[in-house]
Amino acid sequence: xxxxxxxxxxxxxxxxxxxxxxxxxxxxxxxxxxxxxxxxxxxxxxxxxxxxxxxxxxxxxxxxxxxxxxxxxxxxxxxxxxxxxxxxxxxxxxxxxxxxxxxxxxxxxxxxxxxxxxxxxxxxxxxxxxxxxxxxxxxxxxxxxxxxxxxxxxxxxxxxxxxxxxxxxxxxxxxxxxxxxxxxxxxxxxxxxxxxxxxxxxxxxxxxxxxxxxxxxxxxxxxxxxxxxxxxxxxxxxxxxxxxxxxxxxxxxxxxxxxxxxxxxxxxxxxxxxxxxxxxxxxxxxxxxxxxxxxxxxxxxxxxxxxxxxxxxxxxxxxxxxxxxxxxxxxxxxxxxxxxxxxxxxxxxxxxxxxxxxxxxxxxxxxxxxxxxxxxxxxxxxxxxxxxxx
Numbered sequence: 297x298x299x300x301x302x303x304x305x306x307x308x309x310x311x312x313x314x315x316x317x318x319x320x321x322x323x324x325x326x327x328x329x330x331x332x333x334x335x336x337x338x339x340x341x342x343x344x345x346x347x348x349x350x351x352x353x354x355x356x357x358x359x360x361x362x363x364x365x366x367x368x369x370x371x372x373x374x375x376x377x378x379x380x381x382x383x384x385x386x387x388x389x390x391x392x393x394x395x396x397x398x399x400x401x402x403x404x405x406x407x408x409x410x411x412x413x414x415x416x417x418x419x420x421x422x423x424x425x426x427x428x429x430x431x432x433x434x435x436x437x438x439x440x441x442x443x444x445x446x447x448x449x450x451x452x453x454x455x456x457x458x459x460x461x462x463x464x465x466x467x468x469x470x471x472x473x474x475x476x477x478x479x480x481x482x483x484x485x486x487x488x489x490x491x492x493x494x495x496x497x498x499x500x501x502x503x504x505x506x507x508x509x510x511x512x513x514x515x516x517x518x519x520x521x522x523x524x525x526x527x528x529x530x531x532x533x534x535x536x537x538x539x540x541x542x543x544x545x546x547x548x549x550x551x552x553x554x555x556x557x558x559x560x561x562x563x564x565x566x567x568x569x570x571x572x573x574x575x576x577x578x579x580x581x582x583x584x585x586x587x588x589x590x591x592x593x594x595x596x597x598x599x600x601x602x603x604x605x606x607x608x609x610x611x612x613x614x615x616x617x618x619x620x621x622x623x624x625x626x627x628x629x630x631x632x633x634x635x636x637x638x639x640x641x642x643x644x645x646x647x648x649x650x651x652x653x654x655x656x657x658x659x660x661x662x663x664x665x666x667x668x669x670x671x672x673x674x675x676x677x678x679x680x681x682x683x684x685x686x
Contacts (some may be wrong), residue, residue, distance in 0.1 A: 302651040304470075327475075335438045336417075338363060340390060342430055345369045356439060358410035366424045371437070374408040387420035389439075390435050392669035397423050403440060416444045448515070455511035456505045465504060468497045479628055487542045499634065506638040508685055510621070513645045520649065522561035527599065530564060538579060546585045549575075551593040560599055561674025565684055566646045573639045574666050580664075581628055582607030598652070598669040606663035610656075618656065619644045629661060646684075650675040 336356050339348040346364050354361060357373060364372055370385045377383060384409045385391055388553040389400040403418040424432045471495040512518045535549060542549050571590075578588045582605045591602040604645050610618060610625050622637040647654045651671045658664035 326568075326611060335436050336367060338364075338435045338437075339370050339424075339432060340394075340435070341432045344370055344394065344433075346372070347432065356415060357407060363410075376406050376408060376414070377404060379550070389419050390433055391568075393421035393423045394430055394433050396672060397425055399423075403443075407437070415439060416441045418443075433517070451511045451514050454507050455515070458508045458511065461500075461504050462508075465497060465501050469494070471502065472497060480513075488614065492501075503636045503638070506636050510642055510645065511637060512684070513642070513649060518679075519650065519677065519683050520563045520566065520670075520675060522563055522675045522677055524559040525562050525564050525567075526557075526559055527562075527567075527601070528557060530568055531571055531590055531592070534568060534575060537572075538575055541579050542577075542588070545579065545582075547579060547582065548587045550587070550589045550593075552589065554594060556593070557592060557599070558672070559671065560670060562650060562670060563675060566650060567670070570600070570643050570646055570668060571603075574642045574668075575638065578603055578607065578664075579606035580632060581605070594672070595669070597672050599672060600667055600669045602665060602667050604663065604665040609660035609662055609664055610658040611660050615656075615658065619654075 333350070334352065336353040336354055337345055337348070338348045341347050346367055346369050349361060349364055353359070359373070365478075369390055370388045374389060376382045389402060389405075393399075393400045399420065399422045401418075401420045405419055406414040406416045409415050416439070419435065419437045419438045421433060421435045423430050424434060453576070473492055474484070476487070476494065479490075482490070509518075531551060531553070535551065538549070558651045569602050575588070575590070582588060585605050588605045589603070591604075593602075594598050608631060610628055612628055614623075614625050619640050621641050623640070624635055624637045628635075639671070644654050647670075651674075652669045654666065654668040656664060656666045
């Protein structure tokens with residue numbers, strides 16, 4: 297009996313030794329992988345305290361391991377937005393990932409290194425969940441300074457090219473208008489050809505202006521001059537301009553604005569562009585005799601505007617692309633061929649530069665609703681050097 301017990305004990309010990317060896321080997325393999333990848337890797341426990349960093353973290357940020365391990369990540373390494381404002385704890389990707397149990401990715405941040413300089417980074421924060429419990433998180437970041445530099449160069453090129461295109465396009469516009477003003481001497485066929493040239497030229501001017509506006513906002517050169525404004529009056533002005541189009545399409549456009557809506561400090565030229573783009577899209581991408589509505593309400597410390605239609609909608613597999621450059625949904629391309637695909641990208645950039653946010657819901661064949669918010673406290677002024685082209 298004693299021999300049997302002793303043999304069993306030795307077998308258990310040998311099994312444990314073998315299992316420990318396997319675990320040590322696996323740990324060594326994982327550490328070797330983490331140490332030799334080009335990205336910074338940080339792990340935190342459920343309280344957000346740093347439990348592991350790889351060598352790239354110290355190489356990229358300049359901190360020693362002793363300065364980071366055991367400290368709360370959100371209080372140790374400062375993270376700022378692209379425009380230079382430091383993120384609060386609640387805005388940090390790792391905090392959001394731990395709170396929501398969802399992966400968070402973004403390329404619009406910069407870490408402040410130990411020497412005070414900025415490191416542009418792309419960040420992915422992932423919660424570590426066992427069952428229903430969050431036991432920690434992993435944060436991976438990479439140096440995207442070169443990518444940012446390339447983006448700036450592309451923006452500058454687009455701006456320069458757009459400026460160069462404006463002169464010949466303006467000349468073409470002037471010449472076609474001059475010829476059409478003297479259309480009595482033209483045959484019907486000649487007049488139609490000139491009108492086609494004029495319409496094509498107008499589309500090119502629209503594209504060039506959109507590219508210029510995007511380059512100005514992306515480079516931070518746009519002027520933002522907030523002043524107390526009545527959103528109801530601004531919406532009425534936009535709708536009055538669009539009435540001929542809704543009348544042609546026999547569309548019903550309704551407006552509902554909360555009573556006693558306070559004035560809000562905004563740049564009217566910029567926010568007017570937002571309403572104009574959302575309503576133009578609703579009109580353009582909805583069938584005849586359809587309904588379009590605008591609603592304005594207050595939610596917490598924000599004024600929220602809603603633009604709804606019962607139009608063609610956006611396919612589910614394309615919703616993630618809605619606010620990207622040059623995007624046009626496949627179902628729309630079959631119905632409406634004209635369009636630059638830049639309107640919603642520019643609209644999002646304007647809303648965010650005004651301190652707000654924008655989102656949407658859509659069902660194909662049923663309709664789309666866009667919401668955008670503006671802070672009740674108003675937009676912050678920005679000196680800039682250029683204004684928005686309309």
